[in-house]
Amino acid sequence: MGGDAESETAGQIAGPGSFRNMLKLITALSRAQRGYIFLAIDLALIPAALLFTFAVQALPQPALESLRQSLAILPYLLLIAAGLSKGLGLPNIQLKAYERHAIGLTALYVLGLTLTLAGLTWVAGPRLLPGTYVIFGIVYFLVVVATRMVLLQVVTAIYRRAQPRRRVLIYGAGTTGTQLAQALSAHDSIDPIAFVDDNVSLQGMLLAGLPVHPPSRIARLVRDRQINRVLLAMPSLSQPKQAQIARRLQKMGLEVQVLPSFAQLIGEEALIDKLTPLAPQSFLGRKAADTDLGGASGSYTDRVVLVSGAGGSIGSELCRQIVNCRPTRLVLYELSEFALYTVHQELEQITEGMEVELVPVLGSVTDPRQVRKVLADFGVQVVLHAAAYKHVPLVEANPLPGLANNVFGTRTLAREAAAVGVERFILISSDKAVRPTNVMGASKRLAELVVQDLATRHSGTIFTMVRFGNVLGSSGSVVPLFQEQVSRGGPVTVTDPRVKRYFMTIREAVQLVLKAGAIAEGGEVFVLDMGKLVPILHLARQVIESAGYSVRDAANPEGDIEIEIIGLRPGEKLEEELTLSPDLIGTRYQKIFCAREDRLSEIEVAGVLRGLRQALAAGDEAAARAVICRWVEGYAPDNAGVLRS
Template sequence: MFRLISALTRKQKAYVFLAIDLALIPVALLFTYTVQALPTMPLETLVLTLPVLPYLMAIAAGLALWLGLPHIQLNAYEGHAVGLTAVLALLVAGASALLTGVSGLDLPPGTHVMFGISYFLFLVAARVVLYQIVVAIYRRAQPRRRVLIYGAGTTGTQLAQALKSHERIDPVAFVDDNTSLQGVMLMGLPVFPPARIAEIVKARGIGRVLLAMPSQSQPKQAQIIKRLQQMGLEVQALPSFAQLIGEEALVDKLTPVAPQNFLGRAAHQVALEADCDSYAGRVVLVSGAGGSIGSELCRQVLTCRPAKLVLYELSELALYTVHQELEQLAEDSGIEVVPVLGSVTDPRQVRKVLTEHGVQVVLHAAAYKHVPLVEANPLAGLANNVFGTQTLAREAAALGVERFILISSDKAVRPTNVMGASKRLAELVVQDLATRHTGTIFAMVRFGNVLGSSGSVVPLFQDQISRGGPVTVTDPRVKRFFMTIQEAVQLVLRAGAEARGGEVFVLDMGAPVPIMQLARQVIQRAGYTVRDADNPEGDIEIEIIGLRPGEKLEEELTLSRNLIGTRHQKIFCAQEERLSEIEVAAVMRGLREALAASDAVAARQVILRWVEGYRIWEDSRKTS
């Protein structure tokens, strides 16, 4: 049967519909004579009508073809087609009255009215029944995907109407949050509350949910999709109006708010001016050149017009990316940009690079900075951050490099994590070399979090918002110092130019910012509302996940309150105690032995002994 229907051409289907329409004329006449009070029996009256019946059917056939009714497909038989059917029934009833009158068959006028109504109803009913039969045949021949429509509004009902005639998709029911719609029937489908999705899916064999809520905010859609996918359901979302009219390209151009907008103060623009003299015409090496800080150091050093810029980077992808960018920036300046793929822990490669390129200034930004990762991999963190710094600094001193500037962190002050302790040990190594090698100016610059850098909270929050949330905050009491990448690097370069040897420069980062406040700002700047106890209908929830291993509630910038001002109001010099040469040697020997034995416990004991203020991290939720 399925093959037979499929084999019929459009023209052949029209002839079938026309034959059915004509066959319904005597059926409608018989029904009319049955319900009408006539002096003769219904069959008798039909026999009396037989002489005019061929003419009536011929007129009906002509009228049907003229109106185009047989050519209308069953799945397109809607309001307009029903109107044409009514016109055909009216004209055929008029023709019946005319023909019976001419033939001398005396029938009451009401009979012709009743015939017209009956014929119209039969025509409509025949098409409805035929449609259901054809659909049932198609469904049996081709398995259909049973779907649930999430959203019973205008979009959902239009989708259900469109799917009624779809060959492969069978809409089973609606789900909607609107309580006024729950329990009613729309488009012949029941509307259920979302709480019953699991029950409906199991009972009705549903494998896919169609999300018909294009006007709903993206975070809320993402939350619903995530919940449905956790049930093992395939989810598809109806495109938004912007997508349907081709405006999606414009929507895609909307970008997240720039990180500096969350600083809570004006970013400080520091013109390097005379400080560029320390980098102009020199060969400058930037370690960790592919990172957020390292790449910005490279960009700003280029504006000082060095003779050569050496990019030292461990990550191939990061080195490729920054090299491509900097080559374009330096294209017309004549500055040579040299990419070097390698590790600062390799003394032979470090020596070769410094010698081969005649490096005069080293900006050391290479480090593992992600606190939980270094806490989970302490030996790797110490090897890279401490021994890498020692290797690069010692080779720089041996080859007479003019300046060596270490990029440090506020996490080095009284650290509770291995990453911070490793940065403090790196500072001690550089301070020790500063006292023993007067030919090279050693200094370090310490500052807090940088907005927009890799691993920074703002890009993390924005990514979480794009996925519908929640935005995760470790602890509502956490506060951090923040600075933009641009202003941090400007101050680093200026401090490096002012260095005379052994200084610990500290950048003024303003007041610490509560992370909870920052999370709210990022959500609101993205155009959404925070979902909390005061606003349960909000878009994005802030979830408290607890402090990560090694994380502190608040960071510090100095070990002491002794700060000396410099020529720039945002740069200070900290007066802090340092270890002697013998003590530094003992530290490095202890760490080297721990690394050789792969003994993380021993390494932590070395840190505990020599790093001022270091303490093993404890979860504040257990101690508060």
């Protein structure tokens, strides 16, 4: 097999230049020139057909002598033949279009030519036997048709030899794969080389002229047969399994293409295209609290509201719901240009016809001059501070930027808000701020302490904070991650089978934040009722099964998608908490509570900020962690507190 491949490859490489020259010559011909060539060939075949007719008949004189006697009428026959051919349009029919209709026209042309021959011989001689005309017509018809077929094969061969050919392997030797091989056998630029199939009963067989190999021979086939593309012809196989095979082949440096299913080919795939993954809130495991803001909306109506981090998941939902409260002006403060553009475009459509002014501001909350100017110039009355670095592993790997943004960004925005007389300042916090094991959670706790400190020193501004857990569907959250992993064919990764988290939908979390901000009197730590802790392993199973697949594990080795346990990431806890103290005070809203928690004094907060500022200036991560260890209650870095939780 290897020798055949080498000789075949050598033959393909030996003369591509000559074939390319012939192809250039063919393509350089105009349609009229090609028509004249076809006409000349058809006319040249007339004396040849006559000679053959005379040769197969039992005539008293030789065939050449009979042809010589017919030379007197031959010019007239050729002239009439040319007129008939042009009249029927035979020279203008392309070789690849020479099929049933063209053959019918050829038969009509030959019939007319045969009658012409009979008429000419009757008028000018020589007289021929009646059977001569029948034999001539049949012979000439077959020769013309056969010539067209031969020309088609020759031109096709030139095209195929002159153009680079892609050698492909077909994965799947079932009905779809064999039909694909048959269709590609006449393709101009694709050579199907062999099949690969997991079915042992098919391995070693010859299907559609191609051998069937086991998958274990792919690497050898690729090397020996110079294959550079694999066509995956198993549309009935589940999407995850197709993705797994494709990834394995791509690691071998192969280009992989998937054959569409029959439903896609006949158009039924339009229905499938409309099917989307389940919305994240479907995995909540409880009924979402989706209530109207009611009287709480009055705190934002006819006000100038600023939302920091307006392009994020929480920030953009805050903007949507605030717009419904009809503020006079909504300032969208965002660091990411793309995120700001996206949310601004969306809100412009929502506010069309409403008397709400949208002000997009590109900037960082750590820039005091810009923050002061924005707050003063636009007369901001309410600030909702959602801007933060929130991804635990990223902040753990980049602690200094995380502390700078989450702590000093909060301090800058809050301090400038107090300076210009903002009415309300609401910090969006996290359950990871409670006895954190990571820098992100510690930075959010320090941000809370900064806001609590400002609440005691600035009576003109109501400072408060709202703490809640994971939000389903937010950027980087677990459900979209699981759904993306499922779409790639898995595996779905879970850090630890014991991990549990609180979950809320974005909509209900934002509604409760706005309600909490409306009832705040200053310095409160509001905690939202998040329901029961949800096991992440159970959530992973739900996402896989909701997509129509099965979990592959020891109990179901033939399942579609595997759940892989990858171990806790740096700073990750098994379970999160919502409060430092079990003492919670109810509010007028059923799902909002106020936590009794200790706070730092003004001098202690100043010491925290001074220590962090020095660590940031020196680029000293160890010093920054030391400040966190000293001032953040329960902080236990490097997963020391994992088992305790």
